[in-house]
Amino acid sequence: MSFYKYKDFIEEGDLVLAFISRGLIKPFTVKSGEFLNTRFGSFEHALMIGMKYGTQMGGVKDRGFIHLLHPSPELWTVSLPHRTQIVYTPDSSYIVQRLGITSGSRVIEAGTGSASFTHAFARTLSDDGKLFTYEFHEPRYIEARRELEEHGLLLNNCLITHRDVCNDGFNIENLPEKFAKNGGLCCDAVFLDLPSPWTAIPNLSSVVSSETRVGICCFSPCIEQVDKTIEALAEHGWTDIEMVEIAGRRWEARKEMVRDVLDVIERLKQIQGKKTQGIESKRQVKLEEESDKKRSADQLDADSALPEPSGKTTKFNPFGKGIRIKEGDEQFNWKQVTKVETEIKTHTSYLTFAYLVPTRS
Template sequence: MSFVEDKQKIEEGDHVLAWMTRSDVRPIKVQSGELLNNRYGPFKHEDMVGRSFGAQQASSANQGFIHLLSPTPELWSLSLPHRTQIIYGPDASYIVHRLKIRPSSVVIEAGTGSGALTHALARTVSKSGKIFTFEYHESRCEQARAEFESHGLSEIVQITHRNVCEDGFAIDTDIKASAVFLDLPAPWTAIPHLFEHVDRSRAVHICCFSPCIEQVIKNIYALQAAGFQHIEMVENQARRWEGHQTMVRTVEESMDLLRDIRRRRQDGMDFRHGRVEKRKLDNYNPWGKGTRVREGDEGYNWRPVSWMETDIKSHTSYLTFAILPPTSPDKYK
């Protein structure tokens, strides 16, 4: 299963993202004989084969379940190993939009890092486009290369171990880029090296990703000196909302359940191994431990509820955008 494919059924060797909670999403490569273990028990990989992406799978212990999700850049950014700062969905989607990246686009990225944005770029340019990404840290470069190959992105993404700030961009092809993304400690030193690798017959869009305002100021001076126009700095903030359905019972059914819980508490003394122990009823589930309830099940009603993050996700980095005009003004787009 590639990050740019659209499949309905899970097959042996596919990549699957196991959703357990909002903060616990685990990547899996489906292989017979392997297990995913968590607090709900073991989940057999072979039981995933043939299921639809998005389906639930109960644990072998029948104590809970996970969702089997198709791999996307957004989910991968939640589950990938954190080698560097992660570029999450709110920034990644805005970057793709502002750089006007589309199928068949050619993009230069410097600062591959954990590869979160690279996955989003690869999905957008699709198999007709190309991503030239550069990482100066050799170990991170090799880890990212292995992930791109495993995820079926090798034909789209070409990764190079190189310090572009000092050595420039080494691209062994005549293909020219129309979009540039720089996530570097000193992007302003890399900007002068770009010109031989960008398509000057059209507008070239650039974004510099910098955590400090002092870096933004230096980027702006370098962009102005290089002839870039329409320079703008943006800071994204986001708050996540989630809507779902919850199960409700009729008043009569609820009263019956409460009476049952009260009775169990009153009679909650049990002789075990020659001593008296109190039953642990605080977590008693009258619907049955591990029971999964689905919409449409007889005897259950549903109502919509929502969940919201209490805090707005604030600053990760400043995004500085600019446009390099084409050499022929009539081709500006």
């Protein structure tokens, strides 16, 4: 298991994501002797070992099933334990794209939060890049540190620091050799997900590259924060300041029954027909009853009554009214349609971008 490389078969100790249903992915570590219990059945870890990633696994006694997935930053984002609000793929993918982050980039992330974006950064940066991530909240820092260690990120390209970057800056004492460039952090991209990024911006000058253009993205939910941020950015020499919002939507594929008006008319005619038939028959009954009154009671017998209108359902039922129809039932005509997800993220945060271009004399 690794966030840097796929492997094919599940082994003891792997982090596996159990896809239980859409919106429910459960991360777990494979340990022989244990069971993964879900409301759709129980799944024995020992049986998973040797299975291919991507396998659809049946539960004990074939009760239910799950899919065993290999972790990726995108799947981790929708399955991780939340400690804070997290940056979802539409935002994170855009930030990485717009800041031109590729393998080899050196990136600052503050704060680490739930470490969702941390995983996405680490994947893109790969062996040649470096990620310096900072978290000021101690329990969150400890939790994130443990997680990054377990996931192999600390071994590879991440360095997590417990620090309030607004007050204490970004410089790291005793920076490991492996993480240093020109004796320092020398970063070319910065991501600030902090309540007051404008207080951290002045501290950046000593940790950003003095040779390369540096890109920054400040992630703030309120427009007042943006206002203060752009002021601080301009004051510290950042240019090309631009704020954008990302609207991500998931679309559902659905089917809508094709209901033709001619069918409606025909059905109405049938109903009408039955009704008149019904009225006619009732009138008949009434007439007979009246005449019956005139006649003697003993003359009345069973066969004078007309038969009931045929069957309970109408003969012509083009849309399956009254029957439970499954979307896409082949007996009916369907049109493929899209529908936006039930709950959309109308606002995540404002993304303020800017660049710092070092001057050469």
